[in-house]
Amino acid sequence: xxxxxxxxxxxxxxxxxxxxxxxxxxxxxxxxxxxxxxxxxxxxxxxxxxxxxxxxxxxxxxxxxxxxxxxxxxxxxxxxxxxxxxxxxxxxxxxxxxxxxxxxxxxxxxxxxxxxxxxxxxxxxxxxxxxxxxxxxxxxxxxxxxxxxxxxxxxxxxxxxxxxxxxxxxxxxxxxxxxxxxxxxxxxxxxxxxxxxxxxxxxxxxxxxxxxxxxxxxxxxxxxxxxxxxxxxxxxxxxxxxxxxxxxxxxxxxxxxxxxxxxxxxxxxxxxxxxxxxxxxxxxxxxxxxxxxxxxxxxxxxxxxxxxxxxxxxxxxxxxxxxxxxxxxxxxxxxxxxxxxxxxxxxxxxxxxxxxxxxxxxxxxxxxxxxxxxxxxxxxxxxxxxxxxxxxxxxxxxxxxxxxxxxxxxxxxxxxxxxxxxxxxxxxxxxxxxxxxxxxxxxxxxxxxxxxxxxxxxxxxxxxxxxxxxxxxxxxx
Amino acid sequence: xxxxxxxxxxxxxxxxxxxxxxxxxxxxxxxxxxxxxxxxxxxxxxxxxxxxxxxxxxxxxxxxxxxxxxxxxxxxxxxxxxxxxxxxxxxxxxxxxxxxxxxxxxxxxxxxxxxxxxxxxxxxxxxxxxxxxxxxxxxxxxxxxxxxxxxxxxxxxxxxxxxxxxxxxxxxxxxxxxxxxxxxxxxxxxxxxxxxxxxxxxxxxxxxxxxxxxxxxxxxxxxxxx
Numbered sequence: 001x002x003x004x005x006x007x008x009x010x011x012x013x014x015x016x017x018x019x020x021x022x023x024x025x026x027x028x029x030x031x032x033x034x035x036x037x038x039x040x041x042x043x044x045x046x047x048x049x050x051x052x053x054x055x056x057x058x059x060x061x062x063x064x065x066x067x068x069x070x071x072x073x074x075x076x077x078x079x080x081x082x083x084x085x086x087x088x089x090x091x092x093x094x095x096x097x098x099x100x101x102x103x104x105x106x107x108x109x110x111x112x113x114x115x116x117x118x119x120x121x122x123x124x125x126x127x128x129x130x131x132x133x134x135x136x137x138x139x140x141x142x143x144x145x146x147x148x149x150x151x152x153x154x155x156x157x158x159x160x161x162x163x164x165x166x167x168x169x170x171x172x173x174x175x176x177x178x179x180x181x182x183x184x185x186x187x188x189x190x191x192x193x194x195x196x197x198x199x200x201x202x203x204x205x206x207x208x209x210x211x212x213x214x215x216x217x218x219x220x221x222x223x224x225x226x227x228x229x230x231x232x233x234x235x236x237x238x239x240x241x242x243x244x245x246x247x248x249x250x251x252x253x254x255x256x257x258x259x260x261x262x263x264x265x266x267x268x269x270x271x272x273x274x275x276x277x278x279x280x281x282x283x284x285x286x287x288x289x290x291x292x293x294x295x296x297x298x299x300x301x302x303x304x305x306x307x308x309x310x311x312x313x314x315x316x317x318x319x320x321x322x323x324x325x326x327x328x329x330x331x332x333x334x335x336x337x338x339x340x341x342x343x344x345x346x347x348x349x350x351x352x353x354x355x356x357x358x359x360x361x362x363x364x365x366x367x368x369x370x371x372x373x374x375x376x377x378x379x380x381x382x383x384x385x386x387x388x389x390x391x392x393x394x395x396x397x398x399x400x401x402x403x404x405x406x407x408x409x410x411x412x413x414x415x416x417x418x419x420x421x422x423x424x425x426x427x428x429x430x431x432x433x434x435x436x437x438x439x440x441x442x443x444x445x446x447x448x449x450x451x452x453x454x455x456x457x458x459x460x461x462x463x464x465x466x467x468x469x470x471x472x473x474x475x476x477x
Numbered sequence: 478x479x480x481x482x483x484x485x486x487x488x489x490x491x492x493x494x495x496x497x498x499x500x501x502x503x504x505x506x507x508x509x510x511x512x513x514x515x516x517x518x519x520x521x522x523x524x525x526x527x528x529x530x531x532x533x534x535x536x537x538x539x540x541x542x543x544x545x546x547x548x549x550x551x552x553x554x555x556x557x558x559x560x561x562x563x564x565x566x567x568x569x570x571x572x573x574x575x576x577x578x579x580x581x582x583x584x585x586x587x588x589x590x591x592x593x594x595x596x597x598x599x600x601x602x603x604x605x606x607x608x609x610x611x612x613x614x615x616x617x618x619x620x621x622x623x624x625x626x627x628x629x630x631x632x633x634x635x636x637x638x639x640x641x642x643x644x645x646x647x648x649x650x651x652x653x654x655x656x657x658x659x660x661x662x663x664x665x666x667x668x669x670x671x672x673x674x675x676x677x678x679x680x681x682x683x684x685x686x687x688x689x690x691x692x693x694x695x696x697x698x699x700x701x702x703x
Contacts, residue, residue, distance in 0.1 A: 269558070269560070272557070272559065273531065273557040273558060276557035276559075276577075276578045276579060277487055277490065277557055277578065278489075279578070279579045280490060280493070280557070280578040280579035280580065281487075281489040281490060281493055282579075283579045284493040284496075284497065284579065284580070284582060285493060285496075287581070287582055288496055288497075288582065303579075307579060327695070329666055329695070330666055330667035330670055331670075332670045332673070332674060332692070334674070334677070334684070334685060334687065335670075335673075335687075335692035335694070336692075336694065338686065338687055338691070338692065339691075339692055339693065339694050342691075354685065354686060355685065356685045357685075358674065358677075358678060358684050358685065362667060362670055366695075367561075367694035367695035368561050368694055368695045370694070371694040371695075472667065
């Protein structure tokens with residue numbers, strides 16, 4: 001405790017006043033009353049100044065009482081035992097009162113401090129409750145920075161390694177805090193030499209790597225454990241606000257993505273729609289003429305190719321934009337193969353054979369996507385075949401394999417992967433009628449449904465394209 | 478022969494439909510909007526409607542319900558919208574069939590014939606249904622294919638009868654499941670797949686290349702008069 005002069009002066013003034021009163025009015029105040037009067041400065045000094053001034057007043061009072069009031073006056077001689085008692089009483093009063101007063105003051109200070117801390121928590125809570133959460137968080141951090149010095153929020157999983165504000169010791173302390181959930185760094189027992197104190201943003205029982213960093217006090221002092229506890233509480237409040245901010249961000253991001261998806265879907269649907277209307281007129285009119293005109297027949301064939309090219313382009317766009325959500329249905333391959341074969345015009349010089357066993361397990365997939373896949377596979381085979389295209393399906397353990405074989409030029413082994421890439425045609429031959437997208441869509445749609453598409457050599461001499469599907473395992477009653 | 482109301486906002490499509498219908502001797506009555514379509518319908522003497530879903534003034538699906546509510550005129554949707562959900566919704570709302578643009582003229586006429594036959598006939602519940610080579614006698618619960626009797630389980634019979642009653646029109650998976658298995662099984666397509674597979678073994682000449690029981694991916698089945 002620092003030495004303060006004022007209480008001593010006050011005590012002295014009190015003593016002088018009381019002594020003057022007692023000496024000046026001896027007739028009014030008896031000796032006993034005068035002795036009681038000397039208690040006043042003692043109580044006053046002990047309450048206001050503590051033990052030192054209290055004792056000073058007690059001893060001074062006893063001396064003044066002795067010197068000015070007790071016979072023989074103006075000497076310090078004590079003749080009677082009861083006079084000695086009054087000295088003792090004054091000293092005892094001084095001691096007891098000062099102890100009580102000190103304790104009371106301390107408790108008062110403690111209560112004041114507690115109230116201040118609670119007010120700070122409430123104030124921060126109010127700041128952080130504001131919206132939007134991100135600006136509330138900034139305001140909260142600013143308020144804490146003003147009171148405690150620099151405050152930063154860190155992610156323990158991505159600590160700012162290159163930040164000049166944090167030494168390697170700081171980063172170690174931060175990592176420890178993020179990992180073990182303790183408060184670390186300055187003022188704590190864990191790496192106290194660090195320049196920052198690191199506190200968790202979330203309660204210890206939650207896996208969360210967020211931490212708050214509070215700089216060491218600028219006056220060079222050390223933060224007390226009480227203050228650290230308080231800071232830990234404030235850090236949790238910051239953590240709650242950060243959670244709110246993150247949730248809001250996630251929600252906004254999700255909404256943005258959903259809107260984008262919706263927009264893409266709508267765009268692709270309307271694109272398909274806009275293509276189909278003129279194509280309908282074109283192919284409808286041409287097919288009316290096709291029976292009599294070879295030119296119209298050729299044009300009709302071109303219109304049909306255009307139709308499929310459009311379907312492929314839109315399919316590619318759907319794959320690109322991720323706007324595909326495959327259904328998971330049971331599919332009888334007999335149905336799927338029949339529908340795909342019907343959708344295609346088989347050239348008169350090619351025979352298309354199919355062998356789908358009647359006891360084949362059902363496959364799992366999206367019927368519409370699979371239809372597109374099969375149409376493209378068979379169309380690809382028809383375009384490369386010389387005379388023959390053969391489809392056959394077989395069950396192999398958990399899988400169902402569909403092979404599409406042709407007797408065309410085949411695919412060199414080294415190219416078997418490349419043909420599934422976009423705009424790839426072998427030998428740089430660009431006079432063929434394919435779009436270069438067909439097999440890319442086969443692979444893209446197949447993978448979206450959890451199927452695989454591969455190429456190899458067919459027993460017929462040409463290419464074999466194989467679609468491997470998973471069996472549909474829903475229990476039948 | 479019949480008067481067919483064609484509803485489409487694209488004049489070139491309406492002209493094309495007129496030509497396609499003229500092949501079978503049908504007369505095309507045209508409308509470019511939903512309002513116009515309902516007006517033509519109210520004038521009467523319409524045997525069937527070919528309806529585009531993308532109309533300027535009204536949602537096509539809503540129009541399907543409106544036409545069905547106005548009278549017993551069958552509706553074939555002819556739309557550029559190819560999403561399965563759209564097709565199923567149209568069929569559920571009472572459309573008799575669904576064709577995606579660009580359509581094939583022959584196919585359109587075949588579907589129209591099936592629909593007109595269905596609605597023109599007297600139709601008694603117990604009369605034998607003859608569908609191509611298949612004859613179904615509901616009263617005796619017997620089925621013959623090319624005159625040769627086949628024995629079917631009750632489920633197989635029920636599915637076949639449903640399809641035959643639709644007379645070549647497509648019946649959605651959900652509708653078949655609901656009629657044969659009950660409402661609770663509307664989603665259990667694999668039940669249907671098992672029965673259809675068994676049926677094919679009994680009535681198709683080559684079960685691996687079905688000609689009678691035809692599937693439309695993701696939509697449903699139809700019984701084709703092969």
